[in-house]
Amino acid sequence: MKPILPQALLCLLPALALAGPVRDHHVVAELVPVVDSIVPGESFTVCLNIKHDPKWHTYWKNPGLAGVPTKLDWDLPEGFEAGPIQWARPQRVKMAIYNTFGYEDEVTLLIDVQTPATLEIGTQVELKTKTTWMMCAETCHPSSAKLSLTMPVASSSKPDMRGSQLAAKTRETMPVENDRWDATATLGEESATLTLKRKPDSDVPAPEEELYFFSDDGLIDSHPEQTVTREAPGEYKLVLPRAEFGPKNPKALTGVLLSKFGEESIAYFIRAEFTTAAK
Secondary structure, eight states, X not given: OOOBXXXXXXXXXXXXXOSSOEEETTEEEEEEESBSSBOTTOEEEEEEEEEEOTTOEEEEEEEETBOOOOEEEEEXXXXXXXXXXXXXXXXXXXXXXXXXXXXXXXXXXXXEEEOOTTOOTTOEXXXXXXXXXXXXXXXXXXXXXXXXXXXXBOSSOOBOHHHHHHHHHHHHHSOBOOOSEEEEEEEOSSEEEEEEEEOTTOOSOSSOSEEEEEESSSOBOSSSOOEEEEEETTEEEEEEEBOTTSOSSOSEEEEEEEEEETTEEEEEEEEEEBOSOOO
16 A cells, blocks of 8 residues: 655645744644753754644654654754754554554654854854644644744853753653664565564563564555564564565665563664565
């Protein structure tokens, strides 16, 4: 099945031109800095905070079968450079009857901004971005808003209370490098198989109550259920249905593995090179 709601739809809407929090239908978006001032030549983090009305969501970098990921198109002063979005841990969300990858309730995405060393102390700088997102529940609505943030330039900075709290909350649950699993993968015509073996020095309790894999390149279909089998203590096999319009000749299985045990959970970045075809 072809992914629903192509990104081109977002370009058809005029952007709302408002500073501060912007509400468009079922979503409120806002830029919040992690520090109170810009220090010349130093980088700092900006939060894109998104609040969703109940039952509504926006999307992760790979939305899955339906949707479009949130995007920032920056308009920055000369010498400034914004890094890529640092995505929060994805969630499984419903677009009508379809399982997709995104965020409900409230989510904060992080962006690092590098500043030029030539900034003049005592001046102010305005950071602007055209932010686009797709909000969905039973139906979907593409949206766009021009968000802005004005900050003073100073010789030193202090944490902004709200921004630093938002960033800390996101970082607590963001995916981490995989230091727990030896991961291998095979690829078949209709599915990929991910085999996980716990590293001998792993100190995370077992067994997991739930494992789920979020494909980050569209190779794995977000809608069908994934089959998880416990092969032996500390060893699991996940059979992951391939998406009809995913990459045709992928070299590796890449994405985020969510591992839940009891009331705790950890998300790991996974990259497993494909070996032979899955049987």
